[in-house]
Amino acid sequence: MxxxxxxxxxxxxxxxxxxxxxxxxxxxxxxxxxxxxxxPMADGGEGTLDCVMDATGGQEVSLEVTGPLRRAVSARYARSADGRSAVVELAAASGLPLVAPETLDPLRAHTRGTGELIADAIRRGAREVLVCVGGSASTDGGHGLLRALGFRFLADDGSELAEGGGALAHLARIDTDDVPDAVLRTRFRIACDVTNPMLGPDGAAEVFGPQKGASPAQVRQLDAALRRYADVLADRFGVRVHDLPGAGAAGGTCGGMVAALGAKPVRGCDLVAETVGxxxxxxxxxxxxxxxxxxxxxxxxxxxxxxxxxxxxxxxxxxxxxxxxxxxxxxxxxxxxxxxxxxxxxxxxxxxxxxxxxxxxxxxxxxxxxxxxx
The missing domain is CATH 3.40.50.10350 (Glycerate kinase; domain 1)
Incomplete structure (x- = not known):
């Protein structure tokens, strides 16, 4: 049997x-x-890193990165045996469990730490990066992640935006002059287990904002800020993520990565099933x-x-x-x-x-x- x-x-x-x-x-x-x-299985959120590492014999890399509220946290990701690919779990660097309930800050929480993990993997030679999104503490559209990779998010007066989803309401343009060629040559995939769009009643702010501490007024503020963000992404990269299924995952991080990095969303559980055989x-x-x-x-x-x-x-x-x-x-x-x-x-x-x-x-x-x- x-x-x-x-x-x-x-x-x-x-x-x-x-x-x-x-x-x-x-x-x-x-x-x-x-x-x-x-x-052992996972759906692209927490736990995916361990499943993939166990199945492929990947090497764990640990480093100190910026947590979702700017406090340093210890996080890890996995590299393949040949170093050409990496698996990054967003929750490890930018996850909700890293924030005490009494300190939740839905307008300022960000994903920069996840971008720092990705940047480290690329510096070490990774040319394929799987980002497992899920359990995010922020609703910043992934612009903190992208900032760590060299993207600059500017207001009308040319100043750089503050971090966090609330600041996106003032976004005027995105500058890519400082993005390393290695980042632009990297193939990104996103393991995602939701189909929510970035905006609207089923979007990142409305559905997931409250669990990250957002009040009804802050939910409306974040949705409007993400709409501004999606408009600028479309103008800069020619990719509309406003209604894209899955773009709302991890506070809109999936949508930001799709537009700016050409990332391909894949259903997390199917990807894990394939990886573990x-x-x-x-x-x-x-x-x-x-x-x-x-x-x-x-x-x-x-x-x-x-x-x-x-x-x-x-x-x-x-x-x-x-x-x-x-x-x-x-x-x-x-x-x-x-x-x-x-x-x-x-x-x-x-x-x-x-x-x-x-x-x-x-x-x-x-x-x-x-x-x-x-």
Whole structure:
């Protein structure tokens, strides 16, 4: 019996590799003789760097960069064995967890630190850079990232803009004279797990601004500033990102990179699946177990669970394990899942669930295997 375990992390509880280990423990209690294949997954946000590094044997590089509120932070990225490519996780340098809730500053938070990671990778010889966007603390359209790569953002009087999304309201033009040739020759891809445009009711400010501390008035201010930014990007680079699906990811960082760097957005979970060789791992599987902390509508529309289910449809019978299952059974089955199990063993608070994720995962996995194989 071959069981493939391919979950996302359980956000706030366990990274994907630890989720795999907990599930395997339950699988082996039910079937000690099972062939178990672990394939930790991610969707392009936090955790993607580790998944890619584990799968490719990349080298970790650590350095001090500018955090989202200008305080220095220690961050890391991965280089390939030959140094020609790199993987940068935006959350490592510009992520929301780096900002204490009481210090959230939605108008001034920026992505410069992520650009500093990219610049370091390019200086070391990288000519292909994958940027995993997700978990951003800012709504700056990625102009902090671009500033670190040599782009200059100028007001009408020629002065340089301050950092942060709020300053983009005063943007008049973008200067590229100081952008190194190496940056312009680099191929950029963006691992993205959302389809939100940059602007409007489904845009970066409206949807994601509040979680970064933006008040309703600040949301409107940021949306107007991003509109100005998108207009100037279109004038300077001939690329409209106003309504581009995914351009609103990471506070508009995806849109800024697409316009200024010619970056190509790719669905994060599909990219990770390809990189870690998920399709090959599923060959001959008798059971595929995937999951994440909360199984909801997003899970089956571009997240890890949907990617695993799609690839596993012909290979086995996927079963999703989640801290909370809130999606109707019909939608789960339509996504390719045979069954979904909540790991909850009774009424528990979120804190209690978080503290007991590993044994609860093992118990649920054991029951799923017994149900499938007796």
């Amino acid at each position: 071959r069981v493939v375990i391919a979950p996302d992390s359980f956000k706030g509880s366990l990274p994907a590799a630890a989720v795999c280990a907990a599930i395997e423990k339950g699988v082996r209690r039910a079937r000690p003789d099972a062939e178990v294949v672990r394939v 998920l399709a090959e791992a599923l060959t001959g599987a008798d059971l595929v177990i995937t999951g994440e902390g909360r199984l909801d509508r997003q899970s089956v529309s571009g997240k890890v669970v949907s990617a695993v289910a799609r690839l596993a449809r012909l290979a086995g019978a996927p079963a999703a394990l989640a801290g909370q299952v809130v999606l109707p059974a019909e939608e789960l089955h339509r996504a390719g899942l045979t069954a979904a199990f909540s790991i909850a063993d009774g009424p528990r608070t979120l804190t209690e669930m978080t503290g007991a994720v590993e044994p609860l995962l093992s118990d649920a996995a054991e029951q799923a295997v017994r149900l499938r194989f007796g």
